[in-house]
Amino acid sequence: MKAFVFKETGIENLKLQEVNLPEGDGLRVKIRMAAINPLDYNAVAGNIVYGLNPVPHIAGSEAIGELLEDGKELKKGDRVIIYNRIFDSSCEMCLNGKEYLCENGGIWGIATNGAFAEEARIPEKNLLRIPEYITDLQAVSLPIAALTPFHALLRSGARAGEKLLVFGASGNTGIFSMQIGNIMGLDVYAVCRSDLCKVYDPVDVFTPDNIPENFRADLVVNPLGKETWEKSLKHTAIGGRMITFGVLTGREGITNIADLYTKEKIIIGSTGGSITELKKLLDIMKYHQLRVPVDRTFPFHDLPEALKYFKTRKNGRVIVDYTLK
DSSP states (O other): OEEEEBSSSSGGGOEEEEOOOOOSSSEEEEEEEEEOOHHHHHHHHTOOSSOOOSSSBOOOOSEEEEESSOOSSOOTTOEEEEOOEEOOSOSHHHHTTOGGGOTTOEETTTTSOOSSBSEEEEOGGGEEEOOTTSOHHHHHTIIIIIHHHHHHHHHTTOOTTOEEEEETTTSTTHHHHHHHHHHTTOEEEEEOSSGGGGGGOOSEEEOTTOOOTTOOEEEEEEOSOHHHHHHHHHTEEEEEEEEEOOOTTOSOOOOOHHHHHHTTOEEEEOOOOOHHHHHHHHHHTTTOOOOOOEEEEEEGGGHHHHHHHHTTOOSSEEEEETTOO
């Protein structure tokens, strides 16, 4: 099979070459579609907080596919979502339903080879059948772009009627933070420079430079890191929560510690989500169809161009469709 492999980081070092599908446990999955996200870009660019394994490496952590063989529950031909956390099911975290924090695990496409190949071998426990009411485009955005903010909002204890401020609202997780926030009954406010945010019915849209000085939110989502860190805390209400799950603009932020403790603000770190939460998202979509804006779609053989384009995208997701020639 063909895969994009790199030995040294840098998009220019990606090489399309023939590789063997690994032997071992798991079901053969033909990759149908992948969605580019900051994790993928940073893995190839060499700017991640995790170590890559193996090297040479095949990246790609957000994908769907088609089963090429029967499993115990799943059948050949099923469309499947790949839950991208490697977990052993036996550590304390896994036994408490937190397989995304598995003490012996990692992220598929980072701690193992991933989706930027024609096929992959995936444990059946990491595969969920895609219901007929969900399109490929919707499904490919669930395991990272949608699950990450869904888990974060659940972890924050979000309650209907609370005010939610979303930084990076036109980005991968931002568009789903807004939609899921609306579904949960939150009053959603967006921070972005794109008109795309208005499509998701926020109460109001601010640019990063024109957030009203006295605006405060019960919940603030910051998926960007350093660049928006101070503003995120500034606009968190007394007793409010700021949720962080990304470092796209940098890993270190300045914190006014006095403001933090005198106003009892809470900073919540969040990562990924559980497979149970991913199943809940599938159930939610029976009644609420999450919308996925697409900036541009590339065929698999143009993956390097897709990664380059990711940094300049403005109006939605960058998709790699393996069925295109």
